Amino acid sequence: MKKTYTTLATLAVSALLCTGVSSCADKTETKAAPAKAKTEKAASNLPNYRYVDLDTVLSRYNLAKDYNEEMLRLQTNAESQMKQHQNKIQNFATTVQNKMQNNGYLSEASYKQDEQKMANMQNEAQRSMQSLQNNIAQAADQAQKTINDSINAFIESYNKTRGYDAILFKAATLYINPELDITDEVVEGLNARYNKVKK
Numbered sequence: 001m002k003k004t005y006t007t008l009a010t011l012a013v014s015a016l017l018c019t020g021v022s023s024c025a026d027k028t029e030t031k032a033a034p035a036k037a038k039t040e041k042a043a044s045n046l047p048n049y050r051y052v053d054l055d056t057v058l059s060r061y062n063l064a065k066d067y068n069e070e071m072l073r074l075q076t077n078a079e080s081q082m083k084q085h086q087n088k089i090q091n092f093a094t095t096v097q098n099k100m101q102n103n104g105y106l107s108e109a110s111y112k113q114d115e116q117k118m119a120n121m122q123n124e125a126q127r128s129m130q131s132l133q134n135n136i137a138q139a140a141d142q143a144q145k146t147i148n149d150s151i152n153a154f155i156e157s158y159n160k161t162r163g164y165d166a167i168l169f170k171a172a173t174l175y176i177n178p179e180l181d182i183t184d185e186v187v188e189g190l191n192a193r194y195n196k197v198k199k
Contacts, residue, residue, distance in 0.1 A: 049166035085125035
C-alpha cells in the first residue's frame with residue numbers, strides 16, 4: 001500500500017502548477033502600528049511567489065487521507081481474497097497427494113481429472129486477482145485525479161485573493177526561503193472546503 005500512496009504523492013505534483021496573477025498578499029493586521037509597518041515592509045521585500053510542500057498537503061488533506069484509507073481497504077480485501085484462493089488450492093493439493101499415497105485413484109483418468117481441476121482453480125485465482133488489482137489501479141488513478149483537480153481548483157481560487165505570480169512545489173527547489181511557505185494556509189483552506197462539502 002505504500003506503493004499506492006507514493007504513486008498518489010508522485011502523480012499529484014501536477015496539482016501545484018504555477019499560477020500567475022499580479023499583486024502582493026494581504027497581511028493580517030496587528031494592533032501595534034509599528035509592528036504592522038515592519039510586517040508590511042518585510043512582506044514587500046519578499047518575492048511575489050510562494051511555495052507549498054506537497055508531501056505535507058497530502059498527509060494532512062482530509063480528502064487525500066480518506067482516499068488513502070480506501071486504498072488500504074481495497075488492498076487488504078485483495079490480500080484476503082488471495083489468501084483464500086491459496087488455502088483452497090493448497091487444501092485440494094493435499095487431498096490429491098493423500099489420495100495418491102493411499103491408492104485412492106482407481107485410474108489414471110481420475111487422477112488427470114483432479115490434476116485439471118487444480119489447474120483450473122489456479123487459473124481462476126489468477127483471473128480473480130488480476131481483476132482485483134485492475135480495480136485497485138483504476139480506483140487509485142481516479143483518486144489521484146480527484147485530489148489533483150481539488151488542489152488545482154483551490155490554488156486557483158486561493159490565488160485570486162493573493163495575487164502571487166507563482167506558487168511553487170517545494171520539492172522542485174534546492175533551497176527556498178521558509179518565509180515563502182504557505183503550506184499551512186493551503187491545507188487549512190482545502191480541509192475547510194472539503195469538510196463543508198462532506199457535511
